[in-house]
Amino acid sequence: MLDWTFVLEWGGFALRWLHVVTAIAWIGSSFYFIALDLGLHPEAVAAAGVKGAAWQVHGGGFYHIRKYLVAPAELPAQLTWFKWESYATWLSGFAMLVLVYYLGAEFYLIDPAIADLTVWQAVAISLGSLGFGWLAYDAICRSAFGRDNTRLMLGLYVILVGVAWGYTQVFTGRAALLHLGAFTATIMSANVFLVIIPNQRVVVADLIAGRVPDPKYGIIAKQRSTHNNYLTLPVVFLMLSNHYPLAFASDWNWLVASLVFLMGVTIRHWFNRRHAHLPAPWWTWAATLALGALMVWLSLPDGRGEELQEGAALPPAAARFAAAEGFDEVAGIVLGRCSMCHASEPGYPGIGRAPKAVALETPEQVARQAQRIYVQAGITDAMPPANLSFMEPAERAAIIAWYRSALRGPAPG
Template sequence: MYDFAVMGEWLEFAVRWLHVITAIAWIGSSFYFIALDLGLHRDRNLASGADGEEWQVHGGGFYHVQKYLVAPAEMPDHLVWFKWESYATWLSGFAMLWLVYYMGAEFYLIDPAVMDLAIWQAIAISLASLAFGWVVYDLLCKSKFGDDNTRLMVLLYIILVVMAWGYTEVFSGRAALLHLGAFTGTIMSANVFFIIMPNQRIVVADLKAGRKPDPKYGKIAKQRSTHNNYLTLPVIFLMLSNHYPLAFASEYNWVIASLVFLMGVTIRHYFNTVHARKGNPTWTWIVTLVLFILVAWLSTAPKFQREEAALSGGALKFAQAEGFSDVHDIVLGRCSMCHAEEPSYEGVLWAPKGVKFETEAQVARMARAIYIQAGVTHAMPPANLSYIEEEERAKIVAWYRAAVGS
């Protein structure tokens, strides 16, 4: 029998792995070049005409790196372009968004107690918001307002705060923070695709044609690269947040997200300053710690207390499937001591990943996860602490497969 749930789980794992790999490559090269550019010695009269240089040691070898403000007098035969890391990160991230939040919209994207949306409506809002973010950001950067980068970044922060609040008014808490990360990541990758790379191609084409490149293209690319530098760390936090209900299931989750962007600025400011040899601003770590403590405090604020919405669609199918009553009793007896509003298991202070199994609706909505975690595999309960029996696991498998008709 071809088990689509198992294959889907492996597909998600493969795409998530790809996303992490490409993100490491993109972030790694980005941080390296930011550090390299800030650390260049520009007080030397270089015979090559380069703007600055730096000697580095790594892996048993020495590297002599020089940067040309626009380009060297003659184009080298081969140029290494750093672009696919960004593109692959966004494409794999979008694939994850589709696999988890679009194909599982009823379970992960939509919360009827927040906004009772049809699946197509939720997906349309998601896609439109990503496009909206890039269009607004790009127009602001190209406007007169964008000539002052500090002023521009303050406005961009305000927009991010508004989007953080807006997402929590439309999607589930988990999906809201994830979407804010996707919103920001889309801007970052679009900067590379639509601005940084085209500007570099213009400079290369001018040099090959014997024309003197216009420095404005480098200046524009530098602005977008700086924005990406400060946005990277918050995006990582937001992408990880869906694993931690303390981040997404608080009444103040949008405030938490807003503060995370400030922590991204303080952390990057420290490293940028050190790399530029302009001091050691340890105060940034004090500010970061204060912000993190505030985030932790906000995370324990009252959780969303909403009335359970009526089941519909896929969840209703699982609730009506043969064997659901038995499975509900099994899950209630073997899992709800941890997966509850107030867990009774010693040492467990909140429901892992925000998943609760106290009502029939909650069990039905998490049917696929229950099937994978406790039916097909023995991942749950951890170390089988609640002594779930093989016969009970078999009932979970039979119930799920009866519901999906396989």
């Protein structure tokens, strides 16, 4: 029998690998060009239209790089476009969103204690918010309000805070922060796909036709590129946050997410000033540390759990596992071997909050985490870590038999 859980786990691993690699490529090229642009120097003798140049050394070779204020007089024979790093990052990230949060919506996306949504409703909110986010952002940037960059950035920050709070009102804490990252990343990638690259194509078309390119296209693209520069670090934090319950599993998770956008600004501001060979604003590091300390304080344990409370109705997928043969035995195994860490108030020394915010103190909670238990403690011995609670091979076999029995059996009701 083909074990689809096994296939999905490896599929998720492959997608995550691809997503990380493409994100490294996109972020690396983005940071490089920001640093290059800010570090340009005027040359004593420069070609017409050249804004500045830079000499760089890397890999044993020297590079002489020039930037044209609008475009060169003639289109070069070979032109490298930096776009696929952005596209591949968004596409692989969206594929992971579908695989983990849409196909596993009852486990990872929906918490009835927050909002009692059906799967299709939760997915519709997710997709709708990503699309609406880009449309609203783009409209604001193109409006009169968006002509003042400082005013625009402040306005966009207020919107992001509202979105952060809104996601926590409909999704699990883990999904809320990840969706805020996806919301922001969608804006960033759409900036490349729908604004920056099209504007560059207009300039290239003008050069081919022998026309003088309009500098407004470069100005607009530069504005969107600057936004991407300041949003990059917060997006990385939000994408990593689903592995760290101290970030996503508190009552103030939306505020933690909001503060990280300010940290992104302070950190990038320091680097941008350095790249431009301007005095380093050392105050930004004090501000960053203060913001980080505030985030840590907001994440202090408050007794709030993300998991479904005992006695609440189980979603159909979890109900199938609760009704499967061997469930009572498995529930006893998990409660005995795992609940010292996976609890609302962990009893194991050094653990302040349940790993991944997964509580395993009731049979209902065990049923909701069936797939994770099967993967982590059944077909692998990843949990308990170092087998600290001495789970026996027979107990792992019981978990495997129970999980596969549920997959073979009819759905409850």
